[in-house]
Amino acid sequence: MANNYRIAVLVGSLRKDSFNRKLAHALFKMAPGEFSFQECAIGDIPLYNQDLDGNMPEPVKRLKGEIANAQGVLFVTPEYNRSVPGVLKNAIDSASRPYGQSAFAGKAAGVIGISVGALGTSMAQQHLRNTLAYLDMPTLGQPEAFVQARDGLFAPDGGIGIEDTKKFLQGWMNTYCEWVRKHAKA
Template sequence: MTPSPDTFTVALIVGSVSQPSLNRRLADALAALAPDEGLELRDVPIGELPFFGAHMESKADYPEAGRVFKRAVDSADGLLLVTPEYNRSITGVLKNAIDWASRPEGESSFPGRPTAVIGASAGDISTAVAQNHLKAILMSQGAQVLGEPEAYIKYEDGLIDDEGQVTDASTREFLQEFLRSFRSLIERFA
């Protein structure tokens, strides 16, 4: 039996192109906490992907931008999506990236892939509705989605400082627990 590696790699997608972005801030904080939990988070940018259209999905001629993006997702052990909530759903830029990852037909990046979702907003229910939509999409694609803990981060000013440190101890511990649970999921399906 092959021993499991100490560190699993995770493709990290932030569903916001805003600058600044709360969810980028959260992603950076997670990336800083991850090594102690046996994970290495690797940023996969999505802002430059063209809008996906069915005419782009020829297997022989899949656009290079899509191939590069899919390679970054496929080469990691797990996938972490950090999502904002726009109008009670996910952002257009994130849905576009998911559509790219799901094609060409028969070559989806999702089936069996250990995948976790987290998100931040200043609203009282944070990104709960967006995450609900996102998890439904991921499950429809056959991803192995982390069920617990659910991670709806209610962002308040100063929660994560400019150096990416989580200033509130209970939030930091929660994020560490979230990463540990995700690592267990990856280990189970790796």
């Protein structure tokens, strides 16, 4: 089956062995065949500077294009100091500018994250949802998913190794994919 739905994926961690990147890749395996995922590089996005709105740096143009060509955006974020990592916020600020030319408007958003703490990434996700509302992104509200990293969570094949968590995340992914189908522009 051809891939009909492209999802731009923004992982809020630059760490090579990031739990959030592993979670993103495990989720990709759970999606129906008509979905494809592109992890968007955000580590090379320069700090947002409004003076550059008329002449956007190439990494920003690339990111805006990847988002523009997608039907949905999946945000997979850690929590730094009870909020969104700066690298993710910078990427969002850059791709949403100049005012009136946001790459995000109307894109179906999913928000999820993993951390070692018991609260998962609840505060970061809430802060991110506030930003996404302003960007006019229909954002999946339920189920919320605050995943705690624990031994055995990731299977050797990159999938989810704990059965109850796998079942929960499969349900989350099914719901997100339905959300994209509902909001994808024709």
